Amino acid sequence: MQVTETLNEGLKRGYTITVTAAELDAKVQEKLIEAQPEVEMKGFRKGKVPMAMLKKQFGPRLLGDAMQDAIDGAMKNHLETSGHRPAMQPEVKMVGGETWAEGQDVVVEMSYEALPEIPEIDASAVTLERLTVKADEASVDEALTNLAASAQSFEDRKKGTKAKDGDQVVIDFKGSVDGELFEGGTAEDYPLVLGSGSFIPGFEEQLVGAKAGDEVTVKVSFPAEYGAKHLAGKEAEFACTVKAVKAPKPAEVDDELAKKYGAEDLAGLKTQIAERLEAEFKGAARAVMKRALLDQLDGMVSFDLPSSLVEAEAAQIAHQLWHEEHPEEQGHNHGHVEATDEHKKLAERRVRLGLLLAEIGRKAEITVTDAEMTQAVLAQARQYPGQERQYFEFVQKNQQIQQQLRAPIFEDKVVDHIVAGATVTEKEISKDELQKAIEALDEL
Template sequence: MQVTETLNEGLKRAYELIVTAQELDDKVLEKLKEAQPEIEMKGFRKGKVPLPLLKKQFGKRLLGEAMQETIDAAMSKHFEESGDRPAMQPEVRMTNEDWKEGDDVHVAMSYERLPEIPEVDLKAIELEKLVVKADDAAVEEALKSLAETAQEFKSRRKGSKAKEGDQVVIDFVGKLDGEPFEGGSAEDYPLVLGSNSFIPGFEDQLIGVKAGDEKDVTVTFPEDYGAEHLAGKEVVFSCTVKDVKEPVAAEIDDELAKKFGAEDLAQLKEQIRERLEAEYAQAARAVLKRQLLDKLDETVSFELPPSLVEAEAKQIAHQLWHDEHPEEQGHDHGEIEPTEEHTKLAERRVRLGLLLAELGQKAEIEVTDAEMTQAIMNQARQYPGQERAFFEFVQQNPQVQQQLRAPIFEDKVVDYVFELATVTEKEVGKDDLQKAVEELDDE
């Protein structure tokens, strides 16, 4: 195997590989010798078929396989000896397209190597961590919200008109072209006006009704309604209002606490305080992580592989375009050219991604099987009833596995850096923390 460098410019590398005809022939014979003990052929005992005969019958079939294995081995040897790590899959092509059996094989290989990452003194990094305590006012506010979710309804004074947020208890019969249709009737149905749980327009027409009223509600089913015989059709619901009830927040007491699994109100307050502080801590970590990434981006500089930056810029442009055009679900919108701003953001992401990967590799940080399983389970919950299918989908798709593994690995590296950096704590109010979180979204 002859290897000749043809390009060495920045991070770009190119080589010409020549696999001689003799090397290929030797490789084919090697593969035939490996298979010979198991081959049976008429007129010969198992394992006793002569190599020349095997080569005549199977040689051409094995030639392509031998060629690929030889080139792969040469590439592996090259990367091992040079220490180069390609930024993306190397481009490999055969240059003597008129090749025929007995000729040498000429192959061109090109790639961009990953850059050398400079050492970073992690202990010299200074960070400020925001700390927020859940005060009594925040706990009381959360308690009040809980009480509202546990609200009940009590009958309004006789003759009171239903308002948005009230619950009306109704009997109704739905009719299509004057005939009742299946599934369109119910008795003593409790409907909260403004909940949007019925067909659009239904609840609005019940605002102002009183107990004892009878009212015909005319609505049109959506065009994409599940039942085809009703989709896009106008129907009339004959409603009898049996009661009008107003919402009443639950009392904040031990009984409320028991509804949420606590022994008493004191325990519920403590649980709320712990939950709030956990939420504050998660938000503060996001702010601290951005602060760390900004510091690293400012202090560390190295050459970036153009192919990685270009691919990341295109991905950013594509994602932002879809964010701005949520009505476009497909990807047949033509090519979206990245702007200078997209490229600048891509350079930051690639730089930080390579740096964190280097830090993680040197610290021997790995994503465990248990962590991956937990990540897959978290994702699978988004597909109720299809969890097993999702697990199988992930197992069969290395790219999806990498998408799940990457953020876990990044967070573990960030935590590793936090341990080495100098982190001081600053106690602030929740409004200050909220402002800091909003600034993350603005950047």
């Protein structure tokens, strides 16, 4: 077996791997000898089938296995010897292809981009600020007010009062398309909060100004992307009877409200809210510090980047941003999305930082534990109530999803490792200042 270098340009590498016909034949013979004790064939006792007959019967099939084993072995040996780590799966193609015939040497071309040598960083040269925000009384009171609003009830308005945004109207309705009632379009005593956006666009607005006892015909068009295909894009009429108009009444901020949210009393609820707010502030502050760290790291290192990784990342960025700009397009049948220079610049930063963090993590022997992965899967599974088991099984069978869950955990552990060696100062700021710092992240 012979490996010959054909390309050595920057990070790009190319090789030809030659497996001789004699080596292939020896591999096939090795596999036949290994299989012989278990083979049964008419006219022969188990394990006593002559080698010549075995080769005639199974040789062609084992030849393909032997060829794959030889090529895989040569590639593995080459990567171990050279110390190269391919940036992506090496491209491998057989010279001659379909014209190859048994008895000939096998020649394979292999090409890849090797990961670059990544310089070490001095974590002590990194200087960071850890922002801290206390949950002040005003923030706790604001959160309490929001809780009270979400726990609001509704009281009947004075007879003859017109409904307005925020009011609840209790209605009976019958929906029809082309004069025919449709399934799911009828209800009685339905409590609808005007302005909530819970009904088809345009529906709630036509009930503003209605009074108890009014009969209102609401005319709307179902959205083109509506879930029920037989209704999507169709014009519909709803015959509505307004049975009551009710005004919102926020819950009282008292011990009873606290008990609704699992606290013993109002003081206990305030303590819970303060703890939750400070946890949220801590998470936001970490995001600000992490961005500052990545910005510093990006300016501390410079090395060649594998073009294949940069191109793949730029394409993904372009695709993601296109969908953000076209939220109405749910599928991927939108044609090619061209990556711009701005996308490529961002891709270069992401690839550079990704490789740097991966290398720091590798040298520090940072790993993601099974317990951490289980917690990540559990967190994702909660988004699919009633289907948690199916989601677990899906993750177990899907290496790509496992990697998507593992990557952010690994990155956060590497960030913590770097921060532990950096110079970090504490700085207490207000909630508004933290909010501005978070908003600034989106502007970069």
